[in-house]
Amino acid sequence: MGGYFLEMKSMVKRFPGTLxxxxxxxxxxxxxxxxxxxxxxAGKSTLxxxxxxxxxxxxxxILVEGKPARILTPTDARxxxxxxxxxxxxxxxxxxxxxxxxxxxxxxxxxxxxxDHDAMAREAGRLLASxxxxxxxxxPLDRLTVAQKQMVEIVRALSYNAKLxxxxxxxxxxxxxxVDILAGIMADLxxxxxxxxxxxxxxxxxxxxxxxxxxxxxxxxxxxxxKGEFSRDRFIEGMVGRDLGAAFRRTRREVGxxxxxxxxxxxxxxxxxSFKVGTGEILGLAGAVGAGRTEIMGALxxxxxxxxxxxxxxxxxxxxxxxxxxxxxxxALVPEERKAHGVIQGMSVxxxxxxxxxxxxxxxxxxxxxxxxxxxxxxxSALNIRIADQxxxxxxxxxxxxxxxxxxxxxxxKPRVLLLDDPTRGIDVGTKRxxxxxxxxxxxxxxxxxxxxxxxxxxxxLSDRVLVLYEGSVKAELDADGLTEEQVxxxxxx
Amino acid sequence: MNGIRSWMxxxxxxxxxILVMAALLLLFSLLSDSFFTSSNLxxxxxxxxxxxxxxxxxxxxxxxxxxxxxxxxxxxxxGVTAGMLISRAGVGVxxxxxxxxxxxxxxxxxxxxxxxxxxxxxxxxxxxxxSMIRGLAYALSGGYTISVYKRSFTAIGMYNVGxxxxxxxxxxxxxxxVFQITMKKTSYGVRLYATGGNxxxxxxxGIRTGWIKFSAYVVCGVLAGLAGIMSAAKLGMAAxxxxxxxxxDVITAVILGGVSFNGGVGSALGVAVGAVVMxxxxxxxxxxNVSAYYQTLIIGLVILLVVSLDAMKEKGLAKLxxxxxxxRRREGSA
Numbered sequence: 064m065g066g067y068f069l070e071m072k073s074m075v076k077r078f079p080g081t082l083x084x085x086x087x088x089x090x091x092x093x094x095x096x097x098x099x100x101x102x103x104x105a106g107k108s109t110l111x112x113x114x115x116x117x118x119x120x121x122x123x124x125i126l127v128e129g130k131p132a133r134i135l136t137p138t139d140a141r142x143x144x145x146x147x148x149x150x151x152x153x154x155x156x157x158x159x160x161x162x163x164x165x166x167x168x169x170x171x172x173x174x175x176x177x178x179d180h181d182a183m184a185r186e187a188g189r190l191l192a193s194x195x196x197x198x199x200x201x202x203p204l205d206r207l208t209v210a211q212k213q214m215v216e217i218v219r220a221l222s223y224n225a226k227l228x229x230x231x232x233x234x235x236x237x238x239x240x241x242v243d244i245l246a247g248i249m250a251d252l253x254x255x256x257x258x259x260x261x262x263x264x265x266x267x268x269x270x271x272x273x274x275x276x277x278x279x280x281x282x283x284x285x286x287x288x289x290k291g292e293f294s295r296d297r298f299i300e301g302m303v304g305r306d307l308g309a310a311f312r313r314t315r316r317e318v319g320x321x322x323x324x325x326x327x328x329x330x331x332x333x334x335x336x337s338f339k340v341g342t343g344e345i346l347g348l349a350g351a352v353g354a355g356r357t358e359i360m361g362a363l364x365x366x367x368x369x370x371x372x373x374x375x376x377x378x379x380x381x382x383x384x385x386x387x388x389x390x391x392x393x394x395a396l397v398p399e400e401r402k403a404h405g406v407i408q409g410m411s412v413x414x415x416x417x418x419x420x421x422x423x424x425x426x427x428x429x430x431x432x433x434x435x436x437x438x439x440x441x442x443x444s445a446l447n448i449r450i451a452d453q454x455x456x457x458x459x460x461x462x463x464x465x466x467x468x469x470x471x472x473x474x475x476x477k478p479r480v481l482l483l484d485d486p487t488r489g490i491d492v493g494t495k496r497x498x499x500x501x502x503x504x505x506x507x508x509x510x511x512x513x514x515x516x517x518x519x520x521x522x523x524x525l526s527d528r529v530l531v532l533y534e535g536s537v538k539a540e541l542d543a544d545g546l547t548e549e550q551v552x553x554x555x556x557x
Numbered sequence: 558m559n560g561i562r563s564w565m566x567x568x569x570x571x572x573x574x575i576l577v578m579a580a581l582l583l584l585f586s587l588l589s590d591s592f593f594t595s596s597n598l599x600x601x602x603x604x605x606x607x608x609x610x611x612x613x614x615x616x617x618x619x620x621x622x623x624x625x626x627x628x629x630x631x632x633x634x635x636g637v638t639a640g641m642l643i644s645r646a647g648v649g650v651x652x653x654x655x656x657x658x659x660x661x662x663x664x665x666x667x668x669x670x671x672x673x674x675x676x677x678x679x680x681x682x683x684x685x686x687x688s689m690i691r692g693l694a695y696a697l698s699g700g701y702t703i704s705v706y707k708r709s710f711t712a713i714g715m716y717n718v719g720x721x722x723x724x725x726x727x728x729x730x731x732x733x734x735v736f737q738i739t740m741k742k743t744s745y746g747v748r749l750y751a752t753g754g755n756x757x758x759x760x761x762x763g764i765r766t767g768w769i770k771f772s773a774y775v776v777c778g779v780l781a782g783l784a785g786i787m788s789a790a791k792l793g794m795a796a797x798x799x800x801x802x803x804x805x806d807v808i809t810a811v812i813l814g815g816v817s818f819n820g821g822v823g824s825a826l827g828v829a830v831g832a833v834v835m836x837x838x839x840x841x842x843x844x845x846n847v848s849a850y851y852q853t854l855i856i857g858l859v860i861l862l863v864v865s866l867d868a869m870k871e872k873g874l875a876k877l878x879x880x881x882x883x884x885r886r887r888e889g890s891a
Contacts, residue, residue: 366761390763404761407754409821414747418762421744428743472762 066129068093068258069114069145069227074123076109079462081489083109084121085282091227094256096249098269101279102302102552103352103517107262110279111229114260115147116140144226148216148233154204161187161200164219190218194248210241217248227258234268235353246272264351266295266556278302295553303519303548311499313525314507318344322511323480325363328372333358334536336372340480340511345502347526347543348515350555354532356515357399360482363513364396365389376480390419395473399484399515401462405469408458412450413439415457415468420475442471446501463494470501480511488517499525519548519555531555570815571827577813577863578834585841592844599726605836606725607632607784608803609829612810613736614780616828617773619811620740621753622820623679625668625774628781628807630690631661632800635782637694640703640795643710650709654786661782662775664690669774673767687804694797702796705789714791725787729829732780736825749773754821809856810835813863834859 067090076084084106091097099107113121116137125132127143134140140147154163161183162169170182187200196214204212213233220228234242249272252259261272269276270293278285278301286301319342328336333355340346348356361367363374365383374381376392383389386396398404406415416439417424424435439453446467450460457465466486473481483502487495502525506512516522522529523546531539531554538554565572586593611628618625635657642653664686671682705711716724740746751759752769760766789795813831816823838859842852 364761385765386761387763387765396761398761403755404758407751407758407821409754410750414750417747418751418759418764421747425744428745430742430744430747476763 070126072124076121091258096259098273098276099262105279106282146220146225147229156205209236229260231262299552324375326373332535342509345512345526347522347529350532355535393479395478396482406457411454413453463490483514574830581837589844601836601840602726603723605832606729607788608806609729609832610784611807612828614777618777621773626683627686629800629803631781632785633694635785636789636795637698640705658782661778665775665778669771698797704794733829
């Protein structure tokens, strides 16, 4: 086999509290279509972000066409011919197709002073036609379908001579037919000698498109398979195997009566979701990124519009139009995005903790200092939140302590159902264990808990039952006893 | 001593502007004998009271992450409303005043509606209202100045309580205190700062952020209306051209008071002091016979100075926190 277009050796990337990449090796040949798979958080995105020039503080060696290269900015990446086609597309909806394709790279006339719109349209038309795409260069971008936009992005990548295209879940919003068109384009790219990195959680696509696959696990290499060695079982075997529970065992408990009942729930994305959760039960939501874990919690908590279906809490039907209604009905949500939705960075620990229970802390609208301090002190000691002073800004706490504060904020309202969306995201291992203990204890105290996590092992570790989601629907409902990651992955990765 | 220190820490945002005020008082006292007299200080307070009252309302709106550019037009509309009801329609003073305040509140409600329901940015929505409401004031009054002689009305602007403190000063100081307490001590205040600091997180915490924002616009409108009444009462007349350009003074006071335009940061006390600082500069320069042109220039200079000091302080603080955290981590790992 010939030389590599790109070679990466001993790649290390740290984030506060975690080692995202640990001595990772990676390579790809010219014209090769290569799969990159792993569980959420295995390091796939970190690796391709380095290639795209998103980070400047990584360690390791990168060789492009045999020569050492340093990729510190997106401009560096583009100069080397490396282009990413992102999940959230990076096109400009207000410009037409031709302008988008040549953005920052426009043909010019009049000594470079004016854009040459004619040449641009001509050239864009030629490129689009060469892929057999029936899109007019003059169409405003926002008239195109998601699939067409993706095609435009690929064509744009070629317009600046891309030699390596990174596709991150490119088919997540495509129809079957559009996937076929994409397949044609990928074959075309291959014929032109362009290398492709395909990140996907659909293992069928690896089988269909790729010649080789890299498997990552916990920020490390977990194997490279050649086409001849491909099988779904071998993929899954490589992806699993993280050990979170070394020092933690879930309590065996009796599940009480059904508290929350969801019947045939759906919105634009979710389809016919039904499940029940009892008091003292932890229901785990498993599924790849975008499978609908966060959406289910949002629908229950009044964050999205529900188009059909029913939610019953304690036998009473609820349909919260806003989180404040969900809160009064007895629901609480620890959101996935702690910084954006969980805490108010500039406010004190005390005010953040009181946000949802102001009614209890105040009389005649005035926050009573004593009552407030009491609520805060109770929360701090119950969840062992490490603070120096109630008045310090919450932004100055570690991620783990901030997360405990978000949970404490809700416990102060005395809810009945806890929705925990990836509650240990970006938290160091020690605090993770502590939070597992807290979640388990809360279930023993009789809360009904719905738990989602980007780490499958965590869901299996804590849950009594597991709901496996795939593209907005429930794929399976399983008893967590004896359930293995392999079994779940086989369902969540079609 | 300890009390002062803890107060300063909790109100770090206003310490700066209070020091600026003290420095200016000292400076002008040294430069002129006629500055630091009780009658002159009271004159300063009287002169800033209307702007100060408007700035308190503006402070709420900016703390929730919005802005109201239309306050100066509401100022005129409310004066004209009260003046016409009293002088032309013969309505009683209390009813007329209430009607004028309600007009202000209504404008605020429209602002809130525009911002919350049409998706217009607060800047654009209230910029449009600035012009519309001024036009409404013109149309209502037909462009004429309306004289109001009723003693019970003019007393709002002219009566001196105990022969010493004018009513507008009392209104301004009392409102500043009420706002400071509301913002810092009530659950509404916590919700207000939360909504401004991170609207998404506030909504995720079960706060009805829409209503909080709406209320801020309404209160701002009512206070702009009150300021218009105070001014019309002081002058004994209401004009549709009154208060032209006052939104700049109001926003200046808010900026000087340390309110962040990103929302979530600021205090009524700071804004009140900010308004007074502006009055001190105007008055001091006047006493020293500096021309009005230079007054405007100097006020601009002070804004930039105070704001950049604030920014530097924040940057310095952030740096300090970072080094402290690094040190702690290093010690932790060692």
